[in-house]
């Protein structure tokens with residue numbers, strides 16, 4: 001089983017899943033980008049741009065004098081982005097990045113999928129101008145500890161995590177500080193955030209769609225009764241469950 005097979009963007013509900021992921025994680029990403037001083041005239045590289053929400057935010061922030069290069073192996077959701085965004089279909093494992101000397105390189109939820117993550121991260125650092133910022137954000141299974149044992153949510157998320165472990169590095173987030181430090185970056189900072197989801201909201205829907213896609217792709221993560229009880233819990237307003245943790249790590253290229 002490969003990641004491309006299990007979580008592909010060609011899935012019929014992939015666009016909605018992307019929208020819900022953006023609704024869950026964009027506020028934190030935007031907080032970090034704002035704190036790093038992203039502003040008018042800056043040149044930015046958005047890698048694994050996905051549904052395009054962060055590329056769109058960057059475009060608004062850098063303005064007409066800036067640049068936003070949005071890169072993805074699958075650009076199907078990036079057709080309606082405003083200037084100064086340019087869209088590049090690119091496999092970051094093998095294709096050249098669209099330029100260098102960037103003031104900012106941002107990547108979210110991509111490296112954990114890639115066996116070549118060390119080489120790819122080297123290339124992101126090399127694409128920065130001296131003093132330019134790298135912001136890398138990846139998942140971490142630390143949030144499993146916040147789940148109440150024996151609940152439908154905990155049961156289902158453990159099934160999902162077991163399968164996800166075969167596809168991606170679900171503990172990638174905690175490796176980021178070391179990865180940035182070993183590349184000689186300055187001004188390193190790290191944050192870990194666990195979003196809580198209310199039943200019926202976009203964060204809960206993101207989990208329903210992601211785990212639902214895996215459930216479909218694997219022929220069943222759990223028996224249908226377990227899946228149905230979990231689904232009902234995540235559609236119930238006033239029910240709160242922990243979602244997937246995100247670790248955000250940033251640093252500046254020395255020079």
Ligand SMILES: C[S@@+](CC[C@H](N)C(=O)[O-])C[C@H]1O[C@@H](n2cnc3c(N)ncnc32)[C@H](O)[C@@H]1O
Pocket residue numbers: 009021022047048049050051071072073074090091092093107108109110113
């Ligand atoms: C989980 S999605 C995250 C999307 C977006 N970064 C976000 O957080 O909203 C991962 C994205 O990386 C893209 N991707 C996967 N492998 C890639 C590769 N080798 N090169 C470039 N993009 C890739 C996928 O097409 C997908 O859009």
